[in-house]
Amino acid sequence: MAKPVYVLNGPNLNMLGLREPSIYGAETLAGVQRRTEARAELLGLEVDFRQSNVEGELVTWIQQAREAASGIILNAGAYTHTSLALLDALNAAELPAIEVHLSNVFRRESFRHHSFISLGARGVICGFGPKVYELALEAMAEILGQQPATRA
Secondary structure, eight states: OOEEEHHHHOTGGGGGSSSOOOHHOOOHHHHHHHHHHHHHHTTTOOEEEEEEOOOOHHHHHHHHHHHHHHHHEEGGGGGGGGOOOHHHHHHHHOEEEEEEEEGGGGOOOGGGOOOOOOGGEEEEEEESSTTHHHHHHHHHHHHHSOOOOOOO
């Protein structure tokens, strides 16, 4: 069986549907997970969907992904703009990674315009609400279809 794509979510994403719905929308993280899993199934992918408010836990999951996953989709939340640890973990994982954000970070405060995570990602998808996860899965399916199998 193929390895899953890790879909990792950072701080405050567990508050979706409650936190600033004018920015992040009304859909809960559970709804985003259902949507993501349904799209993955249509693409022939399996996902391992997780959320943590703890930076170190996200680092650990990215490290685990090196052997256990085929790729990473990461919404690092506010850690996007601060975390060298997540960038280092992404680089060490040596897997295709896609950065996602529900909001268009470039239409927001200037401190959100810089991402450390982007340096370790194949691409960035932002501004389309929960649809960013589906778009990232489509891109990941294409990336994985072009890559020769590596580690067993």
